[in-house]
Amino acid sequence: MVLRCGKYSVPLDRPLLMGVVNVTPDSFSDGGRFFDKDSAIRHAEQLVRDGADIVDVGGESSRPGALPVSVQEELDRVLPVLNGLKDLGKPISVDTRRPEVMQEALKAGASMINDIDALQAPGALETVAASGCAVCLMHKKGEPETMQQAPHYDDVVAEVRVFLKNRVEKAEQAGIGRERIVIDPGFGFGKTLEHNLKLLRHLSSLSSMKLPVLAGWSRKSSLGKITGRPAEERLPASLAMALLSLQAGATILRVHDVRETRDVIAVWQEYGK
Ligand code: 7PJ
Numbered sequence: 001m002v003l004r005c006g007k008y009s010v011p012l013d014r015p016l017l018m019g020v021v022n023v024t025p026d027s028f029s030d031g032g033r034f035f036d037k038d039s040a041i042r043h044a045e046q047l048v049r050d051g052a053d054i055v056d057v058g059g060e061s062s063r064p065g066a067l068p069v070s071v072q073e074e075l076d077r078v079l080p081v082l083n084g085l086k087d088l089g090k091p092i093s094v095d096t097r098r099p100e101v102m103q104e105a106l107k108a109g110a111s112m113i114n115d116i117d118a119l120q121a122p123g124a125l126e127t128v129a130a131s132g133c134a135v136c137l138m139h140k141k142g143e144p145e146t147m148q149q150a151p152h153y154d155d156v157v158a159e160v161r162v163f164l165k166n167r168v169e170k171a172e173q174a175g176i177g178r179e180r181i182v183i184d185p186g187f188g189f190g191k192t193l194e195h196n197l198k199l200l201r202h203l204s205s206l207s208s209m210k211l212p213v214l215a216g217w218s219r220k221s222s223l224g225k226i227t228g229r230p231a232e233e234r235l236p237a238s239l240a241m242a243l244l245s246l247q248a249g250a251t252i253l254r255v256h257d258v259r260e261t262r263d264v265i266a267v268w269q270e271y272g273k
Contacts, residue, residue: 003212004179005091005134006111010053012212015246015265018054018093018254019047020218023077024061041084048090050259054112054252055088057081058095062116064148064188064221071100082108093136099123106131116140116189118167125174136182136214137167141190148221151190157202160185165209182252184214193222200241200248207249216254217241218261239264 001012010016021044023037044055059077060069069077078094078101085092086109093112094105099121102113111133118137119125128135139160141151153159164183171181183206185199196217206213217223223237224230235257242253242261246268255261 002179003134003182004132004177006132008091008111010091012251014269015250016053016252017051017258017261017265018056018214018252019050019052019258020254020256021047021055021057021081023057023059023081037080037084040081044081044085044088047258048088051262052090052258054091054093056093056095056114056254060096062144064144066144071098074098074101075104078105079108082110085109091134097121097124099127102127106133112136116186119171125170125176129175134180134182135171135176136184137164137171138184139163139186139189147190151192151195153195156191156195156198157205160199161205164206168209168211178211182212182214183209184216187215187217188220188222193225196222200244203245203248203250212251213249214252214254215245215250217245218255218257235260243268
């Protein structure tokens with residue numbers, strides 16, 4: 001199996017690492033350290049040296065409580081970084097829900113769209129379909145501003161599965177081939193710690209859809225809830241979750257700490273030999 005990402009064809013016979021590059025002033029886990037364009041570019045390059053297979057550049061914070069930014073603001077954050085990464089040599093994903101940003105990002109060399117709205121914005125399916133890029137379809141309940149207030153599900157595993165199955169169908173109908181699609185339960189997006197853990201325990205109900213599954217646990221507040229630690233001290237818990245995610249069937253890990261998570265993958269691969 002391969003993931004088609006524009007000009008890249010990424011083999012899926014081993015887990016992939018997606019390294020996070022935030023270009024936001026309020027990102028909770030790195031305190032906006034990478035808002036500045038040049039440091040974001042340098043950081044992306046470092047992540048690739050550390051072993052990232054994909055870098056994920058985001059200009060809109062989707063942390064719980066975050067307010068939306070304007071399209072122009074998001075473009076002003078993301079495009080200069082993409083322009084500075086023309087020679088990165090690895091697929092660049094852009095974390096956005098806006099078709100206008102998708103369009104410009106793809107023109108500027110992005111090969112993947114990571115959409116926490118699973119291409120639900122009007123025009124998003126068409127924009128992605130018209131390119132050869134990959135897409136990550138993520139489940140989320142509610143909007144970042146309020147989504148963690150009182151998330152409720154009758155059956156979180158079934159609800160996420162049905163939602164993603166439906167979004168995959170819509171994507172395929174729009175002309176996005178399955179070899180371009182990744183699915184993601186969206187840990188922390190309108191979910192309590194208990195919801196997140198239940199989804200992880202039942203991740204096979206997503207991997208049975210025969211598409212690569214992305215898991216994003218890195219530094220998230222659920223890990224703070226378990227350990228009592230602030231974001232900058234959640235690396236050990238993030239690594240534990242990376243291992244559990246692999247064991248549960250995840251194929252792509254979205255992480256801040258690429259160098260460290262790479263060793264988790266090495267250990268897991270050796271164990272499975
Ligand atoms: C995720 C994401 C995730 C995907 C963020 C953070 C919050 N995209 N963007 N999956 N999380 N696909 O990094 O803590 O879990 S932003």
